[in-house]
Amino acid sequence: MAxxxxxxxxxxxxxxxxxxxxxxxxxxxxxxxxxxxxRRKVERAAGELGYRASFAASSLRxxxxxxxxxxxxxxxxxxxxxxxxxxxxGVELALQAQGYALQVVMAREYEKEFEMIRSAVExxxxxxxxxxxxxxxxxxxxxxxxxxxxxxxxGRTDKAxxxxxxxxxYKIGYQATERLIRLGHDRIAHLTTPLRYTYSNHTLQGYxxxxxxxxxxxxxxxxxxxxxxxxxxxxxxxxxxARGVGPTAVFCGNDMIAVSAMESMRRxxxxxxxxxxxxxxxxxxVAAYVxxxxxxxxxxxxxxxxxxxxxxxxxxxxxxxxHQELIEAELIPRGTDVPPAAGVAK
Amino acid sequence: MAxxxxxxxxxxxxxxxxxxxxxxxxxxxxxxxxxxxxRRKVERAAGELGYRASFAASSLRxxxxxxxxxxxxxxxxxxxxxxxxxxxxGVELALQAQGYALQVVMAREYEKEFEMIRSAVExxxxxxxxxxxxxxxxxxxxxxxxxxxxxxxxGRTDKAxxxxxxxxxYKIGYQATERLIRLGHDRIAHLTTPLRYTYSNHTLQGYxxxxxxxxxxxxxxxxxxxxxxxxxxxxxxxxxxARGVGPTAVFCGNDMIAVSAMESMRRxxxxxxxxxxxxxxxxxxVAAYVxxxxxxxxxxxxxxxxxxxxxxxxxxxxxxxxHQELIEAELIPRGTDVPPAAGVAK
DNA sequence: AGTATGCCCAAAAACGTTTTTGGGGTTCGG
DNA sequence: CCGAACCCCAAAAACGTTTTTGGGCATACT
Numbered sequence: 001m002a003x004x005x006x007x008x009x010x011x012x013x014x015x016x017x018x019x020x021x022x023x024x025x026x027x028x029x030x031x032x033x034x035x036x037x038x039r040r041k042v043e044r045a046a047g048e049l050g051y052r053a054s055f056a057a058s059s060l061r062x063x064x065x066x067x068x069x070x071x072x073x074x075x076x077x078x079x080x081x082x083x084x085x086x087x088x089x090g091v092e093l094a095l096q097a098q099g100y101a102l103q104v105v106m107a108r109e110y111e112k113e114f115e116m117i118r119s120a121v122e123x124x125x126x127x128x129x130x131x132x133x134x135x136x137x138x139x140x141x142x143x144x145x146x147x148x149x150x151x152x153x154x155g156r157t158d159k160a161x162x163x164x165x166x167x168x169x170y171k172i173g174y175q176a177t178e179r180l181i182r183l184g185h186d187r188i189a190h191l192t193t194p195l196r197y198t199y200s201n202h203t204l205q206g207y208x209x210x211x212x213x214x215x216x217x218x219x220x221x222x223x224x225x226x227x228x229x230x231x232x233x234x235x236x237x238x239x240x241x242a243r244g245v246g247p248t249a250v251f252c253g254n255d256m257i258a259v260s261a262m263e264s265m266r267r268x269x270x271x272x273x274x275x276x277x278x279x280x281x282x283x284x285x286v287a288a289y290v291x292x293x294x295x296x297x298x299x300x301x302x303x304x305x306x307x308x309x310x311x312x313x314x315x316x317x318x319x320x321x322x323h324q325e326l327i328e329a330e331l332i333p334r335g336t337d338v339p340p341a342a343g344v345a346k
Numbered sequence: 347m348a349x350x351x352x353x354x355x356x357x358x359x360x361x362x363x364x365x366x367x368x369x370x371x372x373x374x375x376x377x378x379x380x381x382x383x384x385r386r387k388v389e390r391a392a393g394e395l396g397y398r399a400s401f402a403a404s405s406l407r408x409x410x411x412x413x414x415x416x417x418x419x420x421x422x423x424x425x426x427x428x429x430x431x432x433x434x435x436g437v438e439l440a441l442q443a444q445g446y447a448l449q450v451v452m453a454r455e456y457e458k459e460f461e462m463i464r465s466a467v468e469x470x471x472x473x474x475x476x477x478x479x480x481x482x483x484x485x486x487x488x489x490x491x492x493x494x495x496x497x498x499x500x501g502r503t504d505k506a507x508x509x510x511x512x513x514x515x516y517k518i519g520y521q522a523t524e525r526l527i528r529l530g531h532d533r534i535a536h537l538t539t540p541l542r543y544t545y546s547n548h549t550l551q552g553y554x555x556x557x558x559x560x561x562x563x564x565x566x567x568x569x570x571x572x573x574x575x576x577x578x579x580x581x582x583x584x585x586x587x588a589r590g591v592g593p594t595a596v597f598c599g600n601d602m603i604a605v606s607a608m609e610s611m612r613r614x615x616x617x618x619x620x621x622x623x624x625x626x627x628x629x630x631x632v633a634a635y636v637x638x639x640x641x642x643x644x645x646x647x648x649x650x651x652x653x654x655x656x657x658x659x660x661x662x663x664x665x666x667x668x669h670q671e672l673i674e675a676e677l678i679p680r681g682t683d684v685p686p687a688a689g690v691a692k
Numbered sequence: 693a694g695t696a697t698g699c700c701c702a703a704a705a706a707c708g709t710t711t712t713t714g715g716g717g718t719t720c721g722g
Numbered sequence: 723c724c725g726a727a728c729c730c731c732a733a734a735a736a737c738g739t740t741t742t743t744g745g746g747c748a749t750a751c752t
Contacts (some may be wrong), residue, residue, distance in 0.1 A: 007468065009738055010715045033700065044633040051710050056406035057738035065402070092452045102473075104450035106438045122353065123401040125447075250599060250751060259635070289605070289635045353710055371710060379730065403708035406737050492729040696751075705742075712735075720727080 004297045008049050017045045017293040028053070047223070057075045059124075067101045068312055069126040071116060073110040073133045082284045083301070084132060087154065090305020091130065092313075096314045100127075114140060121149050128152070128312050134164070134198050147175070150315045152308055152323070162299050163315055163323045165308050167299045169281075172329050173206025175296070176251045176279045181214045183278060185249040189222040191261060193235050193253035200225075203253055223243050226257045233260030241268050248340040249277035255284045255296055262336075263288065281329075292335025299329045354395050363391045372397070401420070405470075413447045414658055415461060415472040419479045420454040428630045429647070430478060433500065436651020437658075439477065444659045446473075460486055465494050474498070474658050476513040478542050486565055498657045498669070500650075501544050509669045511644045511654050515545045515627075518675050519552020522597045522625045527560045529685045531595040531623060535568040537582050539609060541598035541668050546571075546627070549599055549627070574604045579606030585667070587614050594686040595623035600632045601642055608636065608682075627675075638681025645675045 014021045020036070027034045027042035044050075059065050072084045072117060074342045103126060107113035108278065111161055120126055130153030142160060144151050152163040173190075180188050190207045193200040204223070211218050222245060226232040233252060241249060241264070252258035253280075258280030263273040272278050273292035280287060283298035304327055311323040360367045365388070365459065373380045373388035382636045389399075405411050412570045415435060438448045449472060453459035459477075460544030463486055466472055478500030487508060490497050497508040519536075526534050539546040550569070557564050567590060572578040579598060586593060587610070598604035608618040618624050619638035626633060629644035650673055657669040 009737085010740095021739085022699055023704080024743080026701090029740080033698095035700065038700080050468070052465065052468040053472045053740095054406065054738050056402050057707090058740070060402035060406050060709085061738080061740045063707075089452070102451065105448065119398070122396070122398040122535075125401045156392070273540045284631075286631050288387070289632045291637050356710095357708085367709085368711080368733080369731055372731090375710080381730070384730080399710095400708050403737090404710070405709045406739085407708080409737075694752085696749105698749080699747090701744105701746085703743090704746105706740085707738105710736085713733090714731105715733100716729105716731085718729080718733100720725105722723100722725085 019164035067126045068128045069103045071131040086301030087305040090302040091309040094309025165325045169202040170206040173203035174210045177210035180249040189247035189250045190275035191252045234264035237264040242246040255282045273336040295330040295337040352525045375416040377515045413472045415449045416473045417477040424646045432647030433651040437655040440655025515548040516552040519549035523556035526595040534595045535593035579603035580610035583607035583610040601626040601628045619682040641683040
């Protein structure tokens with residue numbers, strides 16, 4: 001049954017071509033001090049015999065793995081966090097092009113995540129690490145910096161002294177808010193993503209600065225923090241409505257929050273996109289299909305992922321960096337960014 | 347800066363506790379012939395010194411990796427194939443519970459995929475393999491069987507003599523079609539997923555059998571194969587409309603096709619859910635948000651993933667199997683499965 | 693002609709574990 | 723009191739590579 005039960009090691013192919021093991025190794029690994037004739041012969045023999053270097057053995061000897069680990073954080077929602085997953089594609093492309101394998105691990109809690117990083121690093125399972133959901137002060141990053149282990153993050157920390165790539169959330173917050181102000185709104189709520197993450201604070205700051213720049217004072221009642229559960233936007237919106245805060249526009253930290261908030265509005269007889277303006281962020285697929293279509297910001301995740309991957313490679317190649325890139329998001333106008341209604345819901 | 351620059355090997359901890367290397371190894375790996383006193387002492391020392399066994403070294407020696415690779419196929423669409431990704435969560439949970447790490451690799455083309463499997467297996471990078479998108483006769487499976495390498499697939503082949511888990515697509519096809527027939531339809535189109543995949547054929551067979559069971563003859567004009575690009579459902583639907591085939595109901599192989607087909611209908615002034623009934627499959631998030639809501643079939647992907655993971659573990663533990671599970675999908679009735687309109691689009 | 697210079701290659705050491713082999717001490721039975 | 727049985731443990735081999743060391747053989751230079 002087994003076509004090729006026997007699989008030779010490097011000594012096998014050395015014996016087969018009548019040369020020494022070291023010559024075979026050097027030929028296969030592209031060293032210069034081997035004649036092209038020898039190289040050809042070795043390569044052909046390796047091909048014929050179906051030889052492949054054992055990953056464990058070469059990894060043990062060289063102390064590197066040609067592997068990069070992408071750690072994706074939980075919790076996920078049923079929407080399968082489109083953000084991280086969109087990235088993955090670009091990352092994989094960039095890494096594969098340079099001969100690195102991509103490994104993905106998931107962590108269900110923050111503590112777990114930390115432990116997984118330790119294990120990956122200390123057991124030498126990868127050469128570099130990628131992760132997101134960074135916090136203003138992030139233990140993971142400090143730990144990795146202490147050990148001088150290569151990594152790139154999606155998102156910054158407060159002192160952003162490492163390699164990172166990030167969408168410009170400050171600008172998103174500013175632009176979204178300004179757009180709503182220009183439409184005539186002056187009671188603009190902001191439903192934030194969890195504030196333990198750095199980017200949420202950037203968005204919030206953009207929101208506040210835009211208000212201030214246009215002479216509007218910020219009202220703490222209009223700011224509400226949402227979590228990443230599916231219902232979170234609805235909960236926050238419901239409370240806003242119940243408290244009679246009466247925003248005429250809502251800027252949401254992400255589309256899931258926005259969609260959920262829109263559902264909540266409807267339950268109270270408020271028509272999003274008519275009675276209340278809504279702007280989201282991320283442009284998840286659903287955003288295009290709700291009615292009215294959700295106005296939101298699109299991030300080019302493919303490109304973001306590619307940059308992430310390329311930064312990782314640059315770092316692994318020894319390029320000292322720091323490598324940092326802030327990416328612009330693009331406004332996707334659809335149906336929910338409307339002027340204030342005449343008779344407004346209060 | 348580096349808190350703990352020096353990281354001892356196993357000989358380091360052996361020296362530290364004044365015992366031999368082998369004793370430390372046996373103590374750490376839970377062998378029985380080491381006194382509990384010794385074990386405690388070793389474990390404590392290992393903890394204090396921050397010792398972790400090198401992955402490469404132990405993998406080289408034991409010839410296994412405690413790692414399972416999930417290979418996800420391309421192409422993806424912008425919807426980030428919710429099917430595979432939903433699985434991943436359950437798989438990871440099941441594997442992690444048994445101490446296996448999950449590795450994800452992506453392949454952009456079928457040939458690439460094959461090469462990645464070869465590389466993963468021959469270089470000994472994982473103990474087991476998981477993948478989907480199986481075909482009626484699938485080279486990957488034959489190759490793995492020849493080498494007796496452990497794997498579990500999502501989906502069967504024609505001779506399903508290996509470990510697999512799959513949603514019962516035959517039943518979905520049958521039920522969807524029967525439901526439409528009972529609503530009074532007799533011109534039911536079927537837009538299939540790519541027929542190179544086994545499951546597409548099962549769905550198709552269910553569709554045909556339901557027609558036959560209810561005394562309807564099948565019309566090849568009403569069957570159209572779609573691919574996995576974003577526009578595919580629209581293209582097929584447009585052609586059906588253009589040819590004047592005039593279905594009163596459309597059963598789609600997946601929701602993306604359905605949503606896309608619905609868009610196409612609208613462009614021709616046909617109202618899905620009023621003029622033409624639509625049933626999809628997969629229950630992607632968008633399905634709940636289009637208007638009217640798309641009637642579709644939900645698969646419990648978490649559970650599917652867990653079963654997949656558990657099968658893999660069982661196989662790796664030496665349980666001979668075969669392990670095979672057919673999972674039932676659940677109809678989610680929403681707004682698009684309606685009786686034929688009075689004045690019908692022709 | 694003799695020596696330096698490249699180019700190519702063989703032998704052996706090293707990577708850090710696990711597992712095998714074999715043996716020393718206690719304890720117990722004869 | 724001696725031997726067997728039973729725990730426990732030390733030394734060394736093995737896993738399959740890559741890299742170092744050192745040297746042979748041409749060719750070019752003095």
